[in-house]
Amino acid sequence: MRQAREIHCVGIRSTVEEVRSVLTRTYPAILLALALPAQALTFQTRMEDVQWQVTGDQFACRLSQSVAGYGEATFVRNAGEPAAFELKAWDNHMSSGAAQLYNEPPAWRPGTAVVPVGRIAVKQGEGTMLVxxxxxxxxxAGLASGLQPTIMRTGFAGSDPVRVVVSSVGYQDAWLDFQKCVSGLLPLSYAQIAESLISFGSGGSGLSxxxxxxxxxxxIYIKxxxxxxKDILLDGHSDNQGNRLDNRELSRQRVLAVKDYLVEQGIDDELFVMRFHGDRYPVASNRTDQGRKANRRVMLRLEKN
Structure with a gap:
């Protein structure tokens, strides 16, 4: 009899754990669904009017859609960086504070769960919201699965919430064009180039x-x-192998190798400011091969007016 009761209890515990697991997976979506108001001032382009545009060059690619009555929704992929999103309002109807961001199913996919994405800040007087x-x-990822990115925030003076929907209609074809643009981006961003490091082999000044x-x-960025x-700053460094005078000369040769290469590519000689530090400013321990490798460098920095 005891054995039967114990088996029955295990079965109950198993059922409770299954229910708890289901609630854990669905609870965020349930909460979000409960939080969404029945009435909201919605801005969304009619399905038959949705148009995606892809523009760009080697520095940045943009995938954009006009949201009827509200503004422009744009995914921006800068060279050397992941994609970001910006929502530019012609006339911002949202009050300042935290806006909800989620992927919701279109009307023709009833029963599909809403997927929370996070929150973003809305600032009074600013026409562009950055994600x-x-x-x-x-x-x-939501667009790729047929969902529609949606931003919602309370309206001014306690009015109905404002809801902005980015349609998924025609996204797949637009994404292919966007990827073609992305494939032509430069491998590094301006910020990465503006403070970049050129490494050198032991005792050498040749460029790899x-x-x-x-x-x-x-x-490309300099031009x-x-x-x-204003300036192109070049700071040359070495490891601590050898004497200090030789190391300073070696750091000078490395700086000149970088400068000469850039000048050969058409960069104005007068833009350069050069300094040679030898082994005075290590960034890693000279006791290891890896540390010495890190110290053999020229730092290139671009300074604007």
């Missing part, structure tokens, strides 16, 4: 193929920003 890269990635490839990218560029 961080991680959340933007979730929005793109990797260093030349990075400098080729730097040339694009030439009117606003």
């Amino acid at each position: 961080p890269q991680q959340q933007a990635g979730r929005m793109l 193929a990797q260093a030349k490839a990075m400098l080729d990218t730097a040339v 694009a920003e030439e009117d606003d560029l």
